Amino acid sequence: MSYYYIKVTFFKDISKISYIISCEPLPVLNSPIELTISDYIRGNEPIHRYKTLNYYQNLISGESIIKDHKNRILETGYANIFVQLEDKIFTPPAYLPILPGTFRQYLLNMGEYNGYKIMEKELFVEDIDLFDKVYITNSLRGIIPISKIIR
Numbered sequence: 079m080s081y082y083y084i085k086v087t088f089f090k091d092i093s094k095i096s097y098i099i100s101c102e103p104l105p106v107l108n109s110p111i112e113l114t115i116s117d118y119i120r121g122n123e124p125i126h127r128y129k130t131l132n133y134y135q136n137l138i139s140g141e142s143i144i145k146d147h148k149n150r151i152l153e154t155g156y157a158n159i160f161v162q163l164e165d166k167i168f169t170p171p172a173y174l175p176i177l178p179g180t181f182r183q184y185l186l187n188m189g190e191y192n193g194y195k196i197m198e199k200e201l202f203v204e205d206i207d208l209f210d211k212v213y214i215t216n217s218l219r220g221i222i223p224i225s226k227i228i229r
Contacts (some may be wrong), residue, residue: 080104083218104218110225113154113212115203116142120152120175143203143227150174151201156220157214158182161201164210167191171198181217 081104088097137225146153152170153159158179160169169186172178185196206212212224 110223111141112226112228113214113224114142114228116144116155118142118144120144120146130184145203146175149203151203151206152176154214157216157219159201160185160196160213161209161214162184162194162211162213163208165194167194167196167213168199168201170201174200179216181215181220186213 082101083104085099085100085102086097088095140187141154143154146152150170151159151161152174153176158169158176158181160167160182167185169182170176184208185191188196190196206227206229212219212227214224
């Protein structure tokens, strides 16, 4: 069975609102993936909290961890990030310049996952080696385990 996702994009076209509807196959990720750490330093602009067509840095960051000027882990180019540390799972807080994804919020609302308490916390690049496990999430792909973070 194949799965697809539908994307509806609205935009202003001279004097009217127009839209494009596209349908794409949903990539299947059955195994853990590797992440790198992007060289891109994200500012604190509120625009990062919204899904917009102005996402060039996210596209080039792709499967990379995006950080801010304080070296805080924010997200990847297309997914929110969660880290497991002992009996808790943490994700960067929504006051940071991240897209607060729907699946991220779903997990936070659950409060726990597989016996691990889920909460927001600032995460730093220099602490990556302390994390027991790392996951990325988005509403289309669910929870994706990370096998390695390449520095």
